Amino acid sequence: MSLTTVHTVADLRATVANWRAEGLRVALVPTMGALHDGHISLTHLAREHADRVIVSIFVNPTQFAPNEDFGAYPRTLPADQKLLDDAGVELCFTPSVEEMYPDGFATKVSVDGAMTNVLCGAARPGHFDGVAQVVTKLLLQALPDCAIFGQKDYQQLMVIRRFSMDLNIPVEIIGAKILREDDGLAMSSRNRYLTPDERAIAPTLNKVLGDITAKAANGAELGPLLAKGREDILAAGFDPIDYLEVRDADTLELISDTVTKPARIFVAARLGKARLIDNHAIEPA
Numbered sequence: 001m002s003l004t005t006v007h008t009v010a011d012l013r014a015t016v017a018n019w020r021a022e023g024l025r026v027a028l029v030p031t032m033g034a035l036h037d038g039h040i041s042l043t044h045l046a047r048e049h050a051d052r053v054i055v056s057i058f059v060n061p062t063q064f065a066p067n068e069d070f071g072a073y074p075r076t077l078p079a080d081q082k083l084l085d086d087a088g089v090e091l092c093f094t095p096s097v098e099e100m101y102p103d104g105f106a107t108k109v110s111v112d113g114a115m116t117n118v119l120c121g122a123a124r125p126g127h128f129d130g131v132a133q134v135v136t137k138l139l140l141q142a143l144p145d146c147a148i149f150g151q152k153d154y155q156q157l158m159v160i161r162r163f164s165m166d167l168n169i170p171v172e173i174i175g176a177k178i179l180r181e182d183d184g185l186a187m188s189s190r191n192r193y194l195t196p197d198e199r200a201i202a203p204t205l206n207k208v209l210g211d212i213t214a215k216a217a218n219g220a221e222l223g224p225l226l227a228k229g230r231e232d233i234l235a236a237g238f239d240p241i242d243y244l245e246v247r248d249a250d251t252l253e254l255i256s257d258t259v260t261k262p263a264r265i266f267v268a269a270r271l272g273k274a275r276l277i278d279n280h281a282i283e284p285a
């Protein structure tokens with residue numbers, strides 16, 4: 001079956017209804033396009049859980065602040081469609097902004113508390129409200145059996161799990177591991193912003209996270225490790241660092257001394273035009 005592309009919620013629902021009538025399981029993979037192998041790995045995981053795979057491509061304006069890169073965000077639909085077709089994806093849903101937010105649209109979805117006030121929530125005020133709003137809509141539009149999200153955006157995955165549970169959205173939320181380039185750089189649509197020189201520097205983030213993770217897992221004090229990590233990231237050419245922090249893997253509470261329970265180290269830092277994020281799991285030895 002080759003890829004079909006639809007642009008309206010009505011066409012999306014009609015397609016899913018036909019699949020449901022055949023008794024098929026459906027998975028949704030939400031994206032903003034400019035697809036890379038990380039996104040494609042999500043479609044493969046989706047295939048393990050479902051008979052039909054939908055990838056949505058929508059650069060959601062409500063999750064970008066006015067000073068951010070909504071206008072510049074790469075839009076590469078024909079190349080994306082080719083990648084999805086090659087990956088065996090059945091349906092691409094790529095709505096317009098007007099289809100998602102018609103005149104009169106007035107509803108917000110907001111996740112309170114510790115999970116959204118920290119990390120990217122602190123650095124990008126309103127970002128997770130926009131994510132919660134658009135993902136709620138996509139889940140209700142497609143009503144898949146499951147939806148796949150990357151751990152690359154770990155905080156986003158936690159926020160999505162939270163509101164899906166709180167709002168009783170009947171979709172299983174599945175997390176997928178981070179896909180990396182050969183030199184360790186986490187794949188990202190925003191890597192396209194990097195100049196060749198910056199691209200050579202970019203794997204520093206993963207390296208610093210890896211070094212700290214290995215030591216923290218063996219019980220080392222986090223303070224000196226994080227201070228050295230910040231130095232190394234700045235020395236490589238990143239500036240500024242939005243955050244370099246270790247947090248509880250489930251609650252995202254800050255851990256400032258030593259790691260004694262499953263944790264995660266998170267970084268966000270700017271390199272030229274790109275704001276790059278990454279994270280690693282820390283499992284105490």
Ligand code: AMP
Pocket residue numbers: 030031032033038039041042148149150151152153176177178179180186187188189
């Ligand atoms: P985006 O298009 O950047 O909004 O990402 C769409 C989905 O792909 C999100 O669930 C991301 O977490 C996921 N994703 C992005 N980059 C990667 C990666 N390198 N490995 C795995 N998943 C990723």
